[in-house]
Amino acid sequence: MASMRKVERHQARTAYLFITPTVLLFVVFTIIPVVMALYLSFTNYDVLSRNDWIGLDNYRRLAHDDLLWKTFRNVFLYSLIFVPLNILISLLLGLLLSRAWRGVKLFRTFYYLPTLTSAVAAATVWIWLLHPEFGLINGLLSYVGITGPAWLSETRTAMLSIVLLTLWQSVGSNMIIYLAGLQGVPDYLYESARLDGANKMDCFRYITWPQLRPTTFLVSTMAIIGALQLFDQAFVLTQGGPANVTKTPVYLIYQQGFNQLQMGYASAQAFVLAMAILVFSLINMRISKAEESVI
Amino acid sequence: MKKWLITALTLVTVSGLAAGCGGNSGNSGDANEGKSGTEQGGKSAKKTELTFWGDWGGEGQKQFETMVDAFNKSQDKIHVKYVLQQDMITKFLTAATNGGAPDVLFWDRWRTSLYAPKNVLHPVDDYLTRDGISKDDFYSESLNELSYDNKLYGLPLTVDARALFYNKKLLAEAGLQPPTTWDELEAAAAKLTKWNGDKLEVAGFSMADLGLFNMYLQQAGGTMLTEDGKTNFNNKQGKQVLEFWDRMMNKDKVYKVGFELGLGEGQDAFVTGKVAMLYSGPWMLSTYNKYGKDLEYGVVPPPAGPNGDKGSVMGGFGLVIPEGSKHHDEAWEFIKWWTANKDNALLWAKTSLNLPGFKPSMEDPFFKDDPLWKPFMETLEFAKVRPSHPGYSVMETDALAPNLQLNQQNKLSIEDTLKKSQEQGDQMLKDNEVVK
Numbered sequence: 001m002a003s004m005r006k007v008e009r010h011q012a013r014t015a016y017l018f019i020t021p022t023v024l025l026f027v028v029f030t031i032i033p034v035v036m037a038l039y040l041s042f043t044n045y046d047v048l049s050r051n052d053w054i055g056l057d058n059y060r061r062l063a064h065d066d067l068l069w070k071t072f073r074n075v076f077l078y079s080l081i082f083v084p085l086n087i088l089i090s091l092l093l094g095l096l097l098s099r100a101w102r103g104v105k106l107f108r109t110f111y112y113l114p115t116l117t118s119a120v121a122a123a124t125v126w127i128w129l130l131h132p133e134f135g136l137i138n139g140l141l142s143y144v145g146i147t148g149p150a151w152l153s154e155t156r157t158a159m160l161s162i163v164l165l166t167l168w169q170s171v172g173s174n175m176i177i178y179l180a181g182l183q184g185v186p187d188y189l190y191e192s193a194r195l196d197g198a199n200k201m202d203c204f205r206y207i208t209w210p211q212l213r214p215t216t217f218l219v220s221t222m223a224i225i226g227a228l229q230l231f232d233q234a235f236v237l238t239q240g241g242p243a244n245v246t247k248t249p250v251y252l253i254y255q256q257g258f259n260q261l262q263m264g265y266a267s268a269q270a271f272v273l274a275m276a277i278l279v280f281s282l283i284n285m286r287i288s289k290a291e292e293s294v295i
Numbered sequence: 296m297k298k299w300l301i302t303a304l305t306l307v308t309v310s311g312l313a314a315g316c317g318g319n320s321g322n323s324g325d326a327n328e329g330k331s332g333t334e335q336g337g338k339s340a341k342k343t344e345l346t347f348w349g350d351w352g353g354e355g356q357k358q359f360e361t362m363v364d365a366f367n368k369s370q371d372k373i374h375v376k377y378v379l380q381q382d383m384i385t386k387f388l389t390a391a392t393n394g395g396a397p398d399v400l401f402w403d404r405w406r407t408s409l410y411a412p413k414n415v416l417h418p419v420d421d422y423l424t425r426d427g428i429s430k431d432d433f434y435s436e437s438l439n440e441l442s443y444d445n446k447l448y449g450l451p452l453t454v455d456a457r458a459l460f461y462n463k464k465l466l467a468e469a470g471l472q473p474p475t476t477w478d479e480l481e482a483a484a485a486k487l488t489k490w491n492g493d494k495l496e497v498a499g500f501s502m503a504d505l506g507l508f509n510m511y512l513q514q515a516g517g518t519m520l521t522e523d524g525k526t527n528f529n530n531k532q533g534k535q536v537l538e539f540w541d542r543m544m545n546k547d548k549v550y551k552v553g554f555e556l557g558l559g560e561g562q563d564a565f566v567t568g569k570v571a572m573l574y575s576g577p578w579m580l581s582t583y584n585k586y587g588k589d590l591e592y593g594v595v596p597p598p599a600g601p602n603g604d605k606g607s608v609m610g611g612f613g614l615v616i617p618e619g620s621k622h623h624d625e626a627w628e629f630i631k632w633w634t635a636n637k638d639n640a641l642l643w644a645k646t647s648l649n650l651p652g653f654k655p656s657m658e659d660p661f662f663k664d665d666p667l668w669k670p671f672m673e674t675l676e677f678a679k680v681r682p683s684h685p686g687y688s689v690m691e692t693d694a695l696a697p698n699l700q701l702n703q704q705n706k707l708s709i710e711d712t713l714k715k716s717q718e719q720g721d722q723m724l725k726d727n728e729v730v731k
Contacts, residue, residue: 046413047388047389047392048388048391048392048410048413048415049413049414049415050413061726065726066719067693124557127557128557131553131556131557131558132551132554132556133495133551133554147494150551150554150556151553152553152556153553153556154552154553154704155704155706241696242552242697242700242701243697243698243704243706244693244697258388259689260409260686260689260727261388261409261413
C-alpha cells in the first residue's frame with residue numbers, strides 16, 4: 001500500500017513538471033493580462049501619462065455609447081446568419097465527403113483550401129469578385145438579366161458579403177471536424193436500425209445527429225466565439241462601413257485603445273465583449289445539452 | 296508537495312519575468328549603438344548615435360536613407376540610423392514609457408493634439424529662437440498642426456492638399472474647360488458621365504471619398520468646428536454641401552456607389568479613364584506619371600463654392616523629438632538640417648516627390664515651372680489643416696461619415712443627416728477631449 005502511494009506521488013510530481021511550462025505560459029500571457037485588463041477598466045489609463053482609479057466611470061460611459069452597442073448588434077446579426085449556415089454547410093459537406101468514393105480526397109482538399117488562405121489575402125481577392133461593375137459575381141448575374149448591387153458599398157448587402165466570405169473560409173475546417181465525428185459513429189447502430197426497418201432519413205435523425213451532438217457543440221461554440229470576434233475580414237473588405245453596418249466590437253476596442261489612447265475605456269469595452277462571449281457560450285451549452293461529457 | 300510546487304512555480308515565474316525585463320530594457324538602443332560603433336571603427340568614437348523611426352518601407356525607406364546618409368556625410372559629430380517600424384505608433388506608445396524611445400520620429404501631424412498633452416513630445420520653440428529660424432518660412436497652418444497650447448513640437452517635412460485632377464482627353468472630347476466653380480464642376484461632371492443601360496461606364500466625377508466633406512464645407516464658407524470645440528455643420532453651409540452632392544448623385548447621376556472600390560494602381564479608375572475628374576493629392580502624381588503616355592491629365596485648384604469661397608484640406612508629415620530621447624540637441628540638429636535648409640529640403644522634395652514644408656525651397660524651378668506642382672502650391676495658399684481637437688478624427692469617421700453614407704444611399708434626409716451628425720459628433724468630441 002505504501003509503495004503504491006509512493007508511485008502515485010512520483011507520477012503526480014512528473015505530471016506537474018510536464019504541465020508547468022504550459023501553465024506558466026497560460027498564467028503570464030492569459031491570466032495576468034485578463035486581471036490587468038479588469039483593473040485597467042476601472043482607471044483612465046492612457047498608456048503614456050495617466051493611470052488613476054476612476055471607479056465605475058468607464059462602465060457608466062459604456063451605457064450610452066451608441067456606437068459600441070451598434071457594433072454588438074452588427075456581430076449578433078452576423079452570428080444569426082453565419083452560425084446556422086456554417087453548421088448546415090459543413091455538416092452537409094462532411095456527410096457528402098465521408099463516403100469512400102473515387103476522388104473524395106481531392107474534394108476534401110479543395111474544400112479545405114480556403115481555410116489555409118490568410119484572411120487578408122482572401123478578402124483582397126473577394127473585393128475584386130464583388131466589384132459592382134467589373135466583378136465576376138455581378139458579371140454572372142448580368143447574364144441572367146439581374147443588375148447586381150454594389151455588394152460591399154451598400155448598407156443592405158455589406159454584412160451579407162462578409163458572411164459569404166467568412167463561410168467560404170471556415171466551412172472547410174468544420175467539415176474536417178464533422179468528418180472526424182462521423183468516423184466515430186459506430187456501424188452497429190446503423191446495422192441494427194436497418195434491421196428494424198429504418199430508412200436513411202430515420203438513420204440520420206435518430207443516430208447520426210444525436211451521435212454528432214458533441215461535435216456540433218464544439219463547432220457551434222467556436223463559430224459563435226469567432227463571430228463575436230470578427231475583425232480582419234470586415235476590416236479589409238469594408239473598413240467597418242458603409243454607415244458603420246459592418247463595424248465590429250474588436251475593431252472599436254482597438255481604435256479606442258491605440259488610436260484614441262483611452263486604454264482604460266477600451267478595457268471596459270473588452271470586458272463587456274468577454275462577458276457577451278461567455279453568456280452566449282453558456283446559452284449554446286444549454287441548447288445543445290450534450291448527453292455525454294464534452295471535450 | 297504543495298509547498299514544493301509553489302516554490303518551484305514562483306522561482307520559474309520570477310526568473311522568467313526577470314529575463315523578460317532584462318532583455319527588453321537593454322535591447323534596441325544598445326544593439327544599435329554597438330553595431331554602428333563597430334561600423335564606425337576607431338575613426339571617431341565620440342559620435343552621438345541617433346535613432347530615427349519611421350513607418351515608410353520600400354521606396355519610402357530608400358528616400359529616408361538617402362537623406363540620412365547625406366546628413367551623416369555632412370558632419371562628423373552625429374550619426375543617424377533609420378529604423379523602419381511597421382506599427383510605429385503602437386510601438387512608440389510602449390517605447391515612450393519604458394525608456395526605449397527613438398531620438399527622432401516621423402510624425403503624421405494631426406496626431407499632435409492627441410500626444411502633446413501627454414508630455415511625450417519635446418517642444419522646440421527655444422531651439423527656433425536660438426538658431427534664428429523664422430516661422431514665416433513655413434506654412435503657418437502646418438505649424439499650427441504641430442502645436443499644442445502655444446508650444447511647437449516639431450517642423451513640417453511635407454505639405455499636401457487636395458486639388459482637382461482631370462483627364463485632358465475626356466475633357467477635350469467633350470469640349471470642356473477645367474471647372475473653377477461648383478456650377479461648372481456639376482455641368483462638366485454631368486457631361487462627362489456615360490451610362491450604358493444601368494451600367495456606369497465613365498463616371499464624370501468621383502464621389503467615393505465622403506471624408507472630403509470638410510473641404511466642400513470650406514468652399515461653402517463654413518468650418519467643421521466652432522471656436523469652443525463643437526461641430527459646426529448643421530447649418531446653411533452644411534446643407535449647401537449636401538444639396539450639391541444630392542444633385543450630382545441623384546439628379547445628374549455622375550457616380551455610382553462602390554465604383555472605385557478595390558481598383559488598385561494598375562486598374563485605378565482615373566488611370567483607365569473610367570473616372571474623368573477626382574479630388575486627390577500630390578502623393579498620386581508619381582503613380583499617375585507612371586502611366587504617362589496613356590493618361591494625359593491636368594490639375595487645377597479646387598473649384599470655388601457658391602459665394603466664391605475657396606477651400607482645401609492641408610495635411611502632411613513632420614519630424615518631432617520624443618521627450619524620452621536622451622539626445623534632444625543632436626536630434627534638433629538633424630531635424631533643422633533636413634527641414635529648415637533650402638538645399639536639403641529641396642533634395643528631399645526631389646527624392647521623394649513631395650512638396651517640402653520649407654517655403655524657400657519651393658522657389659526652385661523644379662516646383663515653380665512645373666504645371667502639375669503649381670496648382671498645389673496655389674491651393675496651399677488657402678488650404679486649412681484639420682481642427683486640432685483630439686476627438687476630431689473619431690468624430691469625422693464614426694459620427695459624420697456613416698451618416699453621410701446613409702445620405703448618399705438615400706436612406707437619410709439632408710436635414711436628419713446633419714442633425715444626427717451634430718448630435719453624435721458633439722458626443723464624441725466630448726468623450727474624447729483632453730482629460731485634465
